[in-house]
Amino acid sequence: TSYLVIPNKRHWVSYEREMRLPHLHMGNIFGTVALEAAYTHGDEWLGQLMQYLEANYRFLEHFFKEQMGGVKVMHPDATYLIWLDFSEYGLTDEALNQKLIDAGVGLNRGVQFGKQGKGFMRINIGCPRSILQEALQRIQQALKP
Incomplete structure (x- = not known):
């Protein structure tokens, strides 16, 4: 609907x-x-959802800051889809995407949104924390030197 x-x-x-x-x-x-x-x-549910999404964002932000400083996290304006800048890894978009796919992680490729999206990926944090944590760990494993 x-x-x-x-x-x-x-x-x-x-x-x-x-x-x-x-x-x-x-x-x-x-x-x-x-x-x-x-x-x-739905007011109470919406309030709880917003708190949960904010906590997931903080979890993701902390993970990348502490575990993968080469990934820059963009603060969202009004969504649960977070832009991640992987450009410091020096990979082509195809190579980055393939590494993540091989690790079992599917993110939106930034280049789908235009050439200025080169080096960026978009992750959905509107999910259970356990799923987000597993995805972040897989991203970390995929990009280990």
Whole structure:
């Protein structure tokens, strides 16, 4: 279930016309109920989630600072996807990606977002701490000299 806010009336009419063609405007009742419940009763859960994500970020930041100083961690603005700068390792994007894949870690490649993403990878910290810790340890093993 999702929704859009389209303030421009012309854009809204165009969007609505397109969505009605394949009957995409018909929502799922379970998703609608879940969405309403989240907005009505989700404040406590959201607060706990934000604390958990912040703790995961601090864990990741501390790990790289203490264990892998060559990786620079970018502080997120509004997401649980964290940019990591691996450029100090001097690897091509392909070589870096392959090392991580061989270690069983799948990160988003920075070059997917343009040439300025060279040397960067993106990691998802919206996961259990145990999964994050295992991923970080695998990254460390993959990049050992």
